[in-house]
Amino acid sequence: MSGNTITHGVAPVGEPTGTTRGASVTLHRAARELGLRRSELDLAVRLGRVRTVFDDGGGGRRVPRDEIDRIRASDGFPEVLRAGVRAVGTTEGAALMDVTTARFTRLARLGVLVPVQFYVNRYRAVVWLYLAEELRQFRADERNTALLKGRTPEGLRDQLEEGLDLRPRNWRGRHLGFLLRRADDPWARAAAVASLLDAAEIPDVVTDPYERSHLLRFRPAPVTHGSPGSPAAQLAEEILTAADPDEVAWLRSDLAAAVNTARRHRPAPRPALHAVPGPPGPRSVQGETAQPGRPAAEHPAPPGAEYPRRLSGLFGRLWRRDS
Template sequence: MVGGGRAAEELGLGRGEFARAVQLGMVRAGPCATSGAARFARAELDRVRAVEGFPDALRERVRTVVAAGAAELLGISPGRFTRLARCGRVTPVGYRINRYRAVVWIYLASELLEFARREPGLMRGSAPPEDRELMEARADLRPRRWRGRHVGLLLRRTADPWERAAVLASVLPEEELERAVPDRAERILLTGLAPPPPYGHPQIPAAAAVAAGLLRADPPDELRWYRTSLEFALVGARDQSKTTGERGPT
């Protein structure tokens, strides 16, 4: 087993590229060290190196751009790209908070190119009726689409019922979590198992406060979806505890 820095070096990836590859499941982490740091098996690094086109293909899969670069990549105006993103046509893979405390969304270049090939009609001409309706309502689906992607990626990393429940609980505001999980001991357990903030989450308090809002579900229908999913996940987690006699991941 090797640490993340050594694994990135052996795969020829920069720190950000490697973090994105791990986030997307392209490089699978092994059991953590006693310190909690991620570790990677050499067999996994060998598997990644054996994929056709390595390392260029891997670098291309994790290449990211922000809005201006995305518009240039697709050959469209920045305004059109922003409209496509706000209407949920493309999904961010991450974010950063700039010095003005504004959210800068990050996109996978490979996904944008695939989207352009799949939807050439959206690259030119007028917006479709459903997009115009969203624009008139001043909707912005980027946070919600990113949350959905983030939660999905986290759920793929574990099969443990309590850890899966903790992922779902992590996107609920405190008051919603209390309604979904009345048992205080269970809430403490879920909080303890909550995943760490995603790569790129700022450390500076003012920026972190802005980013924290991205981690919590907001629209009523989104809240209902996560709350219902959490309640369903807890059924399986509680059944596991009844079987093992222990509360928490096994």
């Protein structure tokens, strides 16, 4: 069972692609200066509340000094900033909304409450986290009173009994929004969309092997939990990958459009194929001798012309292996 509860359209947010080290600080330093734990700063960055830039020295992302000054000068600092990135689990979230944990979980599975983070605990269970700020706003809205106090409508109960759970899908929507906000190149935006699809879907949408190879260069860093190959890592990969047929179709359509936009902006690079020179003088082509002043017929393609097609399967395998 699937549903459509969110969209991932994101207004363009420009980010400078480079900065001098003297005008920015590391993420650890920024967290200290903003009075946040590192995990809280990471969430603030994901939510677009703290702007980052690429380190032109190759050291990852950094926070501009003027961004830190802007945040520190804002009203209510640091309490407002901390409150805006406070994430809570089901028990604490239910208490904030004054509902039972069972009702809270039902609302989350129905897609009414959207998780902002997750982690895999030591029992290999997925723990979803929600913004406390959003939960308080939801509870304060009178339009939601029936959902908080009334009986769950029969149609929704039927969906829950059939296994509906929109938490992974809604988290993916939020994650994609973060990736698109941070992308500063059309190919990076296409790679962000591709990162939510199973690797087997990519060749069907991006049929050109050189474009698939180019997408790999812009592939966002994967969301990791636990060591590679561990149960926690496998669970995280499942959450990151779209599964519902309608969500997959939606992402495939978005990927095709994003690649088309990127192609118009800058075609994917491909190796140059050099012509093989023939011997001087008249040549017999398919039983016909070329005469002076008469254009010769086209020569058959050299064996090397088959090279791109042979690479097609290789790049598909590379995508699946590296994804």
